[in-house]
Structures are given as C-alpha cells and as structure tokens.
Amino acid sequence: MLAPPRHILSKSTFIKGCQCPKALWLYKHQPDLRAAVSNSQQAIFDQGTSVGKLAEQLFPxxxxxxxxxxxxxxxxxxxxFNYVKExxxxxxxxxxxxxxxxAALxxxxxxxxxxxxxxxxxxxxxKDTFLQDAALQYFVITQAGLPLVDFSIVYINNEYERYGALDIDQLFTVESVLEQILELQPQIAAKIPELKEVVKQKASPSRAIGPHCSDPYGCDFMDHCWQHIPEDSVFDLRGHGAGARSFELYEQGILHLKDIPxxxxxxxSQALQVQCHKSGEAHIDQQALTEFLDQLEYPLYFMDFETYQVAVPEWDGTRPYQQMPFQYSVHRQDSPGGDIAHFEWLAPSGADPRKAFLSNLLAALGTEGSILVYNAAFENSRLNDLAYWFPRKAKAIEALQERMVDLMSPFRSKHYYLPAMKGSYSIKQVLPAxxxxxxxxxxxxxxxxxxxxxxxxxQFEKDASVVxxxxxxxLRYCAMDTEAMVRVLEKLNKV
Structure with missing residues (x-):
C-alpha cells in the first residue's frame, strides 16, 4: 500500500467544523489566531493520553x-494496513x-x-459528542475497507475504589455504541463534503457568535470572534438563564448592560446587578449583614484547601477524579481588630497527603471559634472524604464542620453587592471590588x-530550583485566599 495524500479532515477538525465551520476555517488558514492552551487544559489533554495508554492493558x-x-x-x-495484512x-x-x-482509533x-x-x-x-466522534471513525474505517462488527467506548468507572494494585478491568467500563453510531452514518456522509468545501474556501465563512461558541467545547478562537464585545456587556449577566438572556439581548442589538430595558x-439577582450597574451604587442589606456577622465567635479562623484530582486513583480507598487535599492555609484572629497569625501546610509531592493533611489541619484549627471558608460546600465535601478515610477522626472532623461559616453567603445572596463584582460572588471578583x-x-x-x-x-520535576x-x-497562592477572606470580613465589619 502506498501512503495516501495528506488528509483534509481529521476526527478533531471534523468535530470542530460541526460545532462551527468558521472555527474549522480559522484553524486551517489562520491558526495564529488561536488562544494559547492553558496549563490546566494541557494537563487534561495529557491525562487523556495517559488514560488511553493505560487502557491498552485491557488488550495486551x-x-x-x-x-x-x-x-x-x-x-x-x-x-x-500492513499490520492487518500480517x-x-x-x-x-x-x-x-x-x-x-x-481517523485514528x-x-x-x-x-x-x-x-x-x-x-x-x-x-x-x-457523552453525545463521543458518539459523533465514533460515528466518523466507523464511517472512515468501514469505507476504507475494514468491516467492524462492534464499536465500543472505553471510559472511566468512577465507582471503582482502589485497594492494592490497580485493577485495570475495574477501572474501565466498556460500552458498545454501535447501534447509536449506525443511525448517524447518513449525517456523517453528508457532513464530510460540506466541511471539505469549507476548508477549500478562500475566505472565512460568516458566522455570528452564539451559544455554539462554548457548546459542546470552548472554542480557541473566541478571543478573535468576540473582540467586538465591550466591557460591561450583556454577557456579564450572571445567574440562572444568563446565557440565553445574553444572546437574546445581543440579537436585539443590545450590547451594554446599561442599555438593557x-x-x-x-x-x-440579575435585575439587581443591572440596577446597580446603571446607578453605580452599592446594594447593602444591613440587617442581613448584621445577622451574618453576629453569628461569628472568636477566635476566628479563615481556612482554604487546595486539591488535585486524577483519573487513575493513586492511593487505597480513593476513586477516579476524587479530590485529593494537598494544601491548606489558615489565618487566625483571636479578637476583633487583633493581630493575625498564619498557619500553612503543603504536602511533599509524590506521597499520599491525606493523613498528614488532616493531622496538621486539626492542630491548626483548635477546638473553638468560627471557621470561615469561602464556598463551604467544597470544604465540607473534602472533610467528609477525610472522615470516610479516617473514621477514628470522624468526630473531630464533624466538630470542625459545625463551626464552619460560609463567607460567600452574603455575596451569593446579594446582601452586599457592588457594581465592580460584575454579578459574580467568586472571591476572585469580590476581593478586588x-x-x-x-x-x-x-x-x-x-x-x-x-x-x-x-x-x-x-512529582515529575527533576530540577530542584523549579520545585x-x-x-x-x-504557598503564596493559598495564603492569598485566606488573607483575602480576612480583608473581606474587615470590609463587612465597617459597613
């Protein structure tokens, strides 16, 4: 078999074109307009590659x-072709x-x-997008001359709990999708020539921005296509249904928040956001803030966790994508206006962090006083996991949870809102406001x-200076999170 000519479409570009023909054209003709891949996104790509290699052990x-x-x-x-022939x-x-x-399989x-x-x-x-993926692969493989009797998606079984050596058969679930992708074959056959024509065009297709820009995947050309969107636009609306409302307003020619009728x-919540933006004034529910502040008991602790998650569980008792706490920061204030003490812990890399994390955390938080967190659901979930892993510490952990107060609450409820928060109650938006x-x-x-x-x-870094x-x-980042809570509370106390 002679090598075929360079392909026009691949699986990834086909999927990109199905989501947005303009994105496909830009990818082929103006790739320099793509946004750079973030470190966290690259980590997701790398993890997918590693999972693919690991799954090969199912068929050694x-x-x-x-x-x-x-x-x-x-x-x-x-x-x-030669491997099949051999x-x-x-x-x-x-x-x-x-x-x-x-199509690579x-x-x-x-x-x-x-x-x-x-x-x-x-x-x-x-996911539905996987079916479209698989349908294209099936089409190309069978049209190339290799009949397939089945097509399956291999994915992570998130109910698998590791103990001892990794059990590959338990880690993965294999699910046939043949029936679903056979139904998609006519659509695939019709879409291919359409997208090939897009690639051959000399000019970019005209396509307005819309929900397709982030569904099913975030587009790496959004910075280019969205550059006409101004600051404080309708796309800054937050809350339930904000996306649909933003595009509805945009299609009516309304770009700025100030122009929303x-x-x-x-x-x-959105009405309050728009009202405050138009007036430039804060919204403060003094009674609700007073009730929130009155529940706090000194000494105050400001606590934040950092976690990581991986597809393949590393330690006994853990499941795929379970959050592993590896770091905390705690600021403590013993009395109103008093000095602030700081405690922090960061796990050594490459080792199970859970036991040392918990023992150090319990020592840092004492036995009395309110523990302020930002988004208590997250910290509570991590503490529940720790109680499961270390049942002898469950009562001590429960005692911590009973002392927790969510500093996000007055901002989520819009009891204190500033236009600069842009509808968000994230600490990253609340703090600079x-x-x-x-x-x-x-x-x-x-x-x-x-x-x-x-x-x-x-754990993979060999350069000691980089480590x-x-x-x-x-340490600076996690400390910033808890110091941010200290400063935010100071502001609330001065309202």
Missing part, C-alpha cells in the same frame, strides 16, 4: 501504529483514511476473525486549576 500484546509526529499519520495508515490481532492507534478524511481488536473497535475516553460516561425579563489593591494578577499561580496542575506535576519555586508559588 498489540502492535503500535501511532505516528512519530502529527505530520506522519499517512505512514500510520500504511503501517495499520495477521496482528491487536493494534494500538490504528489509522485509516478515506476520501482524504483521517485507540484500539483495534480481532476476535474470532471479526474486528472490534475501541475508543478510550478519560470521561466517566458516554427596565422591563426586560430578568430574575431578581472590596480591596482594590489586592488581586491575583501578580501571582505566579493565580487560580485553583493551575495550583492543582502545578502540584501534581511536581522550590513552584512550592513557594503554591
């Missing part, structure tokens, strides 16, 4: 047809091409003379996703 002894680089897939097509029963990263459409297996296709996903269920149908000189922009690590990625990757720098950045 295969030959590898993956290309040496992304420009060598046509050689993979040739290699796959009688190999299991082929990893099998590649096929038909009518200049390329994670695992191809022959059982009793019949071919079965397996596509691996790091998700915990079969007073009689436009908004929920109460209340304390303008404090924000996360100057931090090397400035959000939880990057913190999670940075900590997890430390030291990253650990210092992690």
């Amino acid at each position: 002894g295969g030959v590898d047809a993956r290309p040496v680089d992304t420009y060598s897939y046509q050689q993979s097509v040739v290699d796959t 009688g190999h029963k299991v082929i990893y990263e099998a590649a096929f091409q038909y009518d200049q459409v390329l 994670d695992i191809l297996v022959q059982k009793r003379g019949k071919w079965h296709a397996y596509e691996v996903k790091s998700s915990t269920s079969v 007073d009689d436009y149908h908004l929920n109460s 209340l304390v303008p000189h404090m924000n996360y922009d100057e931090l090397e690590i400035g959000n939880g996703g990057d913190a999670s990625t940075a900590f997890y990757q430390l 030291e720098q990253t650990r210092a950045a992690l």
Whole structure:
C-alpha cells in the first residue's frame, strides 16, 4: 500500500467544523489566531493520553501504529494496513483514511476473525459528542475497507475504589455504541463534503457568535470572534438563564448592560446587578449583614484547601477524579481588630497527603471559634472524604464542620453587592471590588486549576530550583485566599 495524500479532515477538525465551520476555517488558514492552551487544559489533554495508554492493558500484546509526529499519520495508515495484512490481532492507534478524511482509533481488536473497535475516553460516561466522534471513525474505517462488527467506548468507572494494585478491568467500563453510531452514518456522509468545501474556501465563512461558541467545547478562537464585545456587556449577566438572556439581548442589538430595558425579563439577582450597574451604587442589606456577622465567635479562623484530582486513583480507598487535599492555609484572629497569625501546610509531592493533611489541619484549627471558608460546600465535601478515610477522626472532623461559616453567603445572596463584582460572588471578583489593591494578577499561580496542575506535576520535576519555586508559588497562592477572606470580613465589619 502506498501512503495516501495528506488528509483534509481529521476526527478533531471534523468535530470542530460541526460545532462551527468558521472555527474549522480559522484553524486551517489562520491558526495564529488561536488562544494559547492553558496549563490546566494541557494537563487534561495529557491525562487523556495517559488514560488511553493505560487502557491498552485491557488488550495486551498489540502492535503500535501511532505516528512519530502529527505530520506522519499517512505512514500510520500504511503501517495499520500492513499490520492487518500480517495477521496482528491487536493494534494500538490504528489509522485509516478515506476520501482524504483521517481517523485514528485507540484500539483495534480481532476476535474470532471479526474486528472490534475501541475508543478510550478519560470521561466517566458516554457523552453525545463521543458518539459523533465514533460515528466518523466507523464511517472512515468501514469505507476504507475494514468491516467492524462492534464499536465500543472505553471510559472511566468512577465507582471503582482502589485497594492494592490497580485493577485495570475495574477501572474501565466498556460500552458498545454501535447501534447509536449506525443511525448517524447518513449525517456523517453528508457532513464530510460540506466541511471539505469549507476548508477549500478562500475566505472565512460568516458566522455570528452564539451559544455554539462554548457548546459542546470552548472554542480557541473566541478571543478573535468576540473582540467586538465591550466591557460591561450583556454577557456579564450572571445567574440562572444568563446565557440565553445574553444572546437574546445581543440579537436585539443590545450590547451594554446599561442599555438593557427596565422591563426586560430578568430574575431578581440579575435585575439587581443591572440596577446597580446603571446607578453605580452599592446594594447593602444591613440587617442581613448584621445577622451574618453576629453569628461569628472568636477566635476566628479563615481556612482554604487546595486539591488535585486524577483519573487513575493513586492511593487505597480513593476513586477516579476524587479530590485529593494537598494544601491548606489558615489565618487566625483571636479578637476583633487583633493581630493575625498564619498557619500553612503543603504536602511533599509524590506521597499520599491525606493523613498528614488532616493531622496538621486539626492542630491548626483548635477546638473553638468560627471557621470561615469561602464556598463551604467544597470544604465540607473534602472533610467528609477525610472522615470516610479516617473514621477514628470522624468526630473531630464533624466538630470542625459545625463551626464552619460560609463567607460567600452574603455575596451569593446579594446582601452586599457592588457594581465592580460584575454579578459574580467568586472571591476572585469580590476581593478586588472590596480591596482594590489586592488581586491575583501578580501571582505566579493565580487560580485553583493551575495550583492543582502545578502540584501534581511536581512529582515529575527533576530540577530542584523549579520545585522550590513552584512550592513557594503554591504557598503564596493559598495564603492569598485566606488573607483575602480576612480583608473581606474587615470590609463587612465597617459597613
């Protein structure tokens, strides 16, 4: 078999084109307009690759047809053809091409003379987009001349709880989707020539922004296509139904929050957001704030956790994608206006952090006084996990939970709202609105996703100076979260 010509469409570009033809055209003709991939997004991509490799153990002894680089897939097509011809029963990263459409498959297996296709996903269920993926793969593979008797999605079983050695058969769920993708074959056959024509166009297709910009995937050309959207736009609306309302207003020619008609149908929270934006004034429910503040008991503790999650559970008693706490920061104030003490802990990389995290946390929080957190549901869930893992500490953990107060509450309820919060009650938005000189922009690590990625990757870092720098950045970030709560509470006390 001779190597086929360079493909026009691949699985990823086909899916991109189905979501938005303009995005497909830009990807092919103006790739420099794409947004850079964030560290946390790259970590998700890398995890997907690792999960795919791990799933190969379900079908051991295969030959590898993956290309040496992304420009060598046509050689993979040739290699796959030869492996099939030579009688190999299991082929990893099998590649096929038909009518200049390329489709690579994670695992191809022959059982009793019949071919079965397996596509691996790091998700915990079969999503609609996976079916479209699989339908294209099935179309290309079968049209290229290899009949398939079944097509399955292999995905993570999030009910698997690890004890001892990793159980590959329990980690993965294999689900046939043949029936669903057969129904999609006419759509695939019709869409391919349509998207090939898009790629051949000399000019970008005209496509207005819309919900498709983030559904089913966030588009990496949004910065380009959305550059005409001003500050304080209708897309800053927050809360239930905000997305649909924003696009409805946009399609009516309304771009700015200040131009939203007073009689436009908004929920109460959105109406308050727009009203405050138009007036430039704060909204303060003094009675509700007083009730919130009156419940606090000194000494006050301001607590924040950082966690990471991985598809493949690392430690006994853990499940896929379960949040692993690896760091905390605690600020303590013994009396109103008193000095602030700081306590922090960061796990060593590559080791089970849970036991040391809990013992250090319990020591830092004492036995009395309110514990302020921002988004109590998150910290409560992590503490529940710790109580499950360490049942002898369950009563001590429950005692902590009974002392917890959610500092997010008055902002979520709009008992205190400023126009600068832009409808959000995230600490990242509330803090600079209340304390303008404090924000996360100057931090090397400035959000939880990057913190999670940075900590997890430390175990693979060989440069001691990079490790030291990253650990210092992690400590600064987590400390910023609890100091932010201290300063936010100070502002509430002065209202």
